[in-house]
Amino acid sequence: MNKAKTVVVAGASGFIGTYLRARFEQAGWSVRTIGRRTAKGSAESARWDDDAAITRVLDGADLLVNLAGRSVNCRYNARNRAAILDSRVATTTALGRALEGCRVPPSTWLNASTGTIYRNADDRPQTESDGDLGSGFSVDVARAWEAALEAADTPRTRKVALRIAIVLGPGGGALRPFATLARLGLGGPMGRGGQKFSWIHLEDLYRTVRFLHARTDISGPVNVASPDVVDNRELMHFVRRAYGARLGLPTPAWLLRLGAVLIRTDTELVLKSRWVQPQKLIDAGFIFRQPELGRALLSIAKR
Numbered sequence: 001m002n003k004a005k006t007v008v009v010a011g012a013s014g015f016i017g018t019y020l021r022a023r024f025e026q027a028g029w030s031v032r033t034i035g036r037r038t039a040k041g042s043a044e045s046a047r048w049d050d051d052a053a054i055t056r057v058l059d060g061a062d063l064l065v066n067l068a069g070r071s072v073n074c075r076y077n078a079r080n081r082a083a084i085l086d087s088r089v090a091t092t093t094a095l096g097r098a099l100e101g102c103r104v105p106p107s108t109w110l111n112a113s114t115g116t117i118y119r120n121a122d123d124r125p126q127t128e129s130d131g132d133l134g135s136g137f138s139v140d141v142a143r144a145w146e147a148a149l150e151a152a153d154t155p156r157t158r159k160v161a162l163r164i165a166i167v168l169g170p171g172g173g174a175l176r177p178f179a180t181l182a183r184l185g186l187g188g189p190m191g192r193g194g195q196k197f198s199w200i201h202l203e204d205l206y207r208t209v210r211f212l213h214a215r216t217d218i219s220g221p222v223n224v225a226s227p228d229v230v231d232n233r234e235l236m237h238f239v240r241r242a243y244g245a246r247l248g249l250p251t252p253a254w255l256l257r258l259g260a261v262l263i264r265t266d267t268e269l270v271l272k273s274r275w276v277q278p279q280k281l282i283d284a285g286f287i288f289r290q291p292e293l294g295r296a297l298l299s300i301a302k303r
Contacts, residue, residue: 006061008106010034010095011068015173016205020065023206032057034095035068048091054098063213064106064157066095069145073174073269076137088112088145096152105157108213111149113161115198115225115276117142122196125229125277128163128221138268146221158219160212165225165276168296169202170303174269178239179301181251187240188250193233195273198225201290201300211286218284225276228292232270235293242297 007024011017012033024031033045034054046053048068058064070087074080092111099105118126119134126132133139146161166174181187200208208224230238240248256267278286290296 004028004030005063006030006032007063007065008032008034008058008061010064010066010091011112013037014067014071015169015171016167016202017067019169019171019202020067020206020209023203027210032061048094051094051098054094055101058095058098058106059102060104061106062108063209064095064099064109065209066092066109066111068092069112072138076268081137085141085144088141089148092145092148092152096148096154099152099154099157105154107157107216109149109152109154109157109159110209110212111145111159111161113146113149113163113221114138114142115163115165115223115274116272117146117163118274118276120195120273121275122194122231122273125275126223127277127279128223129279131223131277136268158216160219161221162208162212163221163223163225163276164205165198165200165223165274167202167205168199168300170300173202175239175297175300178236179243182236182239182243182245182248185245185247186249186251187236187243187245188248189233189236190251190256191232191253191271193231193236193250195232195271196275197230197232197235197293198274198276199293199296200225201288201296204288204290207289208281208286211281211284215284218280222280223276223278224281225278226288226291226293226296227278227282229275229277230293238294238297241294242301 007029009021012021021031046057068091070084116138119132168175
């Protein structure tokens with residue numbers, strides 16, 4: 001009998017991490033975790049404040065998936081900016097340091113990044129080879145995040161930065177505020193409505209992780225997004241249809257900015273035009289299970 005493969009999921013308690021952990025377990029993998037809430041002394045888990053435990057958990061594993069990072073669904077004040085940056089850079093640096101101490105390190109390290117690293121784009125898709133990096137706080141965070149991964153000295157471990165688009169799936173995540181607006185009758189276009197919306201279904205994100213681990217010829221940053229990019233107007237149409245909302249009043253940018261202050265979030269999450277093209281995945285032959293946004297939202301709403 002073949003020995004079960006082992007994956008280490010860092011940041012396993014979040015929306016994405018919880019799903020990936022469950023799916024790996026369903027597939028027969030042994031799952032170890034690293035996070036803030038992990039109990040000390042566990043042989044299968046480690047906390048971020050225990051370097052020795054992190055090395056122990058990583059040693060002998062086949063795959064490392066790092067998803068750690070504070071949510072960006074908040075106001076970008078000085079305190080939150082510092083926490084968002086540190087939660088990504090410090091954890092990535094800690095993993096690199098721990099891998100150096102492993103006798104048998106994982107062969108693959110997939111480290112989360114973000115599709116927001118690209119500029120505001122509504123003129124052409126942004127691929128890994130010809131995409132233009134943007135500017136501003138979110139882009140600075142993404143650059144620092146990927147720089148921390150690049151700086152890690154891991155000659156025995158292949159590193160891949162996952163430039164993940166907005167993740168949609170059952171149980172909440174980025175879809176929740178859109179669904180809430182639709183139910184309240186405010187599910188119309190946001191701002192000008194023409195800004196692009198790049199997304200990925202949770203299941204396809206999990207399948208991408210499995211695919212990239214198996215494809216040892218792929219390295220460097222990889223765009224993790226569905227090829228079915230829509231604009232905000234189309235997005236809200238599909239959201240209204242999925243949640244049975246007939247009325248969809250538009251929300252002008254000024255009202256979005258006011259509402260963002262009240263609910264303590266930032267309008268960049270809905271007003272920036274994200275057009276992320278998964279060229280490396282397409283060229284490698286990856287098949288998306290949920291390639292169309294309309295059908296994906298219907299399946300999510302049913303669950």
